[in-house]
Amino acid sequence: MLTLAFDTSAKTAAVALLKNKEIIYDKIIRTQMTHSEVILPQINEAMEKSGVNISEVDLFACSLGPGSFTGLRVAVSTLKGMILALSKPAVGVSSLAALALNIINTDKLICSVIDAGRGQVYTSLFNYDDAGILQQITPEQAVWPQNVLSKNVNGDVVCVGDGALKYENIIKGTNKSEVIIAQNNIIKASSIGILGLEKCRRNELLNPDNCVPVYLRIADAKPMKVDTI
Numbered sequence: 577m578l579t580l581a582f583d584t585s586a587k588t589a590a591v592a593l594l595k596n597k598e599i600i601y602d603k604i605i606r607t608q609m610t611h612s613e614v615i616l617p618q619i620n621e622a623m624e625k626s627g628v629n630i631s632e633v634d635l636f637a638c639s640l641g642p643g644s645f646t647g648l649r650v651a652v653s654t655l656k657g658m659i660l661a662l663s664k665p666a667v668g669v670s671s672l673a674a675l676a677l678n679i680i681n682t683d684k685l686i687c688s689v690i691d692a693g694r695g696q697v698y699t700s701l702f703n704y705d706d707a708g709i710l711q712q713i714t715p716e717q718a719v720w721p722q723n724v725l726s727k728n729v730n731g732d733v734v735c736v737g738d739g740a741l742k743y744e745n746i747i748k749g750t751n752k753s754e755v756i757i758a759q760n761n762i763i764k765a766s767s768i769g770i771l772g773l774e775k776c777r778r779n780e781l782l783n784p785d786n787c788v789p790v791y792l793r794i795a796d797a798k799p800m801k802v803d804t805i
Contacts, residue, residue, distance in 0.1 A: 577776075578628065579635040581769030582619060584611035584651045585643025585671045586690070586738070591615075591622045592765035597773065601626045602766040611650040633664060637772025639763065640668035641790035642698040642716060643690060648789035656784050666782045667775040669768045670790070672716055675737050676702040677767035678760045684732045685713075687725060689739035689747070692718050697739035698792055699724050710771075718792045721746040729753055737761050 583590040589611050593601040601622045607614055623630055636658045638651045659666045672688040679686045682704070690698040701714040721743035725733060735747060736758040748755045775781075 577634045577773065578632060579637055579769045579773055580619065580622070580630070580633045581637040581669075581765040581772055582615060582651070582654070583639045583671070583674070583763050583765050583768055584615055584647040584654075585639045585641055586647065586763055587644075588762055589614055589618065589647075590763060590765035590768075591618045592769050593622050593626050593628065594766060594769040594773070597770055599766045599769075600628075602764060604762055604764070611647050615650060615654055631662065633662075635772060635776050636662075636664060636666040637669055637768050637775075638666075639671040639674055639768055640788070641671055642692070642718070642792045643671045645789075645791065648791070652787055652789050655782070656787050659782065659784055659787065665776055666787070667772040667780060668782055668787065668790075669771045669775065670700075670712070670716065671763055672698060672700045672737075673702065673710065673712060673771055674763050674767040675761070676700075676710060677770065678736050678762075678764070679734050679758060682734060684734050684756070685729065687733050687735045687740070689724055689735050689737040689743070691737075691739040691742050692793070695720065696793075697721055697724060697737075697743065699739070701729075709774075716790070716792060722750045725751040725753070725755070732756065734758055 579594045581592045589605040641648045675688040676686045686702040700716045732754045
């Protein structure tokens with residue numbers, strides 16, 4: 577199965593092409609341009625450099641969040657366009673889960689931490705089961721940095737993400753477990769593709785109606801209503 581995966585949930589953008597779980601193309605895009613300006617040209621570049629026509633793609637996958645509100649809107653509109661234009665299967669993946677895949681070959685808890693702005697972070701805990709499959713063990717949530725790790729968390733924890741780097745001292749100072757801060761904090765589109773393939777195999781597919789961003793904070797989705805006198 578040929579999977580095209582992309583991410584616009586963070587400051588960087590990313591595009592990848594995978595044949596089953598083999599990575600054919602994987603690129604992180606750092607630019608001053610907006611995600612809406614770069615994502616389609618970067619997808620076209622991925623197709624050209626891989627010698628693949630987009631009509632040959634079997635599955636489309638992108639991160640649905642949490643992350644940048646504007647970036648998520650770009651991802652969702654791009655994915656919806658592909659669903660409508662090409663009538664191919666599509667899946668949405670958690671940006672926190674994709675980030676957790678940066679940490680491999682570990683029996684430690686993995687805590688994905690994305691800077692949410694306003695002094696908060698998006699976070700969730702993961703681990704690998706006996707078969708080496710990534711499992712989410714806590715719900716995704718927006719919290720203050722001091723609440724990233726519960727007092728009930730035991731054992732070593734690897735924290736990954738720009739939020740973990742930004743609030744390293746707070747996270748370490750509020751937990752008795754050994755906390756390791758990973759340095760590879762950028763979401764890779766190849767990770768989205770790998771997770772997306774698993775979701776496709778479970779038939780967790782999207783259509784234009786249920787292809788929506790995961791905001792976690794309502795205020796990010798729309799302006800707050802202000803009462804007037």
